[in-house]
Amino acid sequence: MTNRSDFELLELFQSGDESAFNHLVLRYRERVYWVARRFVNDHDGADDVTQDVFCKAYESLPDFRGESSFYTWLYRITVNIALNNVRRKKLREFFRIDEIFEVEDRSAVSPDVAVEKKEERRLIEEAITRLPEKQKSVFVLRYYEELPYEEISTILKTSVGGLKANYFHAVKKIQEYVKRAHETR
Numbered sequence: 001m002t003n004r005s006d007f008e009l010l011e012l013f014q015s016g017d018e019s020a021f022n023h024l025v026l027r028y029r030e031r032v033y034w035v036a037r038r039f040v041n042d043h044d045g046a047d048d049v050t051q052d053v054f055c056k057a058y059e060s061l062p063d064f065r066g067e068s069s070f071y072t073w074l075y076r077i078t079v080n081i082a083l084n085n086v087r088r089k090k091l092r093e094f095f096r097i098d099e100i101f102e103v104e105d106r107s108a109v110s111p112d113v114a115v116e117k118k119e120e121r122r123l124i125e126e127a128i129t130r131l132p133e134k135q136k137s138v139f140v141l142r143y144y145e146e147l148p149y150e151e152i153s154t155i156l157k158t159s160v161g162g163l164k165a166n167y168f169h170a171v172k173k174i175q176e177y178v179k180r181a182h183e184t185r
Contacts, residue, residue, distance in 0.1 A: 006070040013061060021061065025054050028071060032078050039082035040089075049085055053078045084148055120178070127177035134158075135170035142167050 004012075004023070012020035029050060036049035056077050064073060128136060134156075141152045142163075149160045156163070 007066070010061070010064065010066070010070060014064075021058060024057075024070065028074055029054070031071070032074060035075060035078045036082045039079070039086055045085060045089075049078065049082050052081045052085075056081065081148075088146065123178045123181050124174060127174040130177065131170050131173060135166045135173070138163050138166040139170040139174075 004020075006024065006027075009020040009024050013024070032053050033046050033050045036053070037043070037046035040046050040049060053074065057074055060077075064070070128139065131139065137156060138152060141147045141155065142149070147155075149163050152163050153160050
């Protein structure tokens with residue numbers, strides 16, 4: 001089956017032959033990995049992106065219309081997932097809620113640091129509850145659930161551009177709320 005064209009393998013898969021998809025994965029996994037690696041710059045991240053790409057391709061393959069080559073379509077999925085991965089990583093580095101919610105060995109943390117972290121967590125949760133409903137929904141789905149904008153767009157029935165704007169404003173409002181609370185201490 002490995003000597004079949006992408007088009008033939010796609011037809012076999014769409015007619016119910018699951019093994020045809022496996023051949024496509026074997027054919028393109030290394031190329032997808034190296035495209036992802038150029039974006040994320042580490043092996044584990046590129047592996048994760050590669051796995052996500054083939055999961056997304058598997059889910060979307062029944063709708064593949066063949067307007068481009070299979071690899072072009074796969075390449076576009078790879079770029080989108082890799083960019084989302086990079087954006088999520090940059091945002092987390094910029095806005096580290098994760099550190100606040102880390103579970104730590106209470107005996108290793110001084111009482112004043114533990115109180116500060118608890119207060120910080122409370123402020124962030126309070127800030128999230130004060131967000132307008134749309135921004136809160138987008139923030140929760142994007143940050144906590146780590147859903148891609150396309151999926152959130154389907155869930156909330158709104159444009160991806162609008163979602164990105166809402167997410168950006170939500171993050172800014174949370175940061176400002178926490179900053180103001182610290183200034184008034």
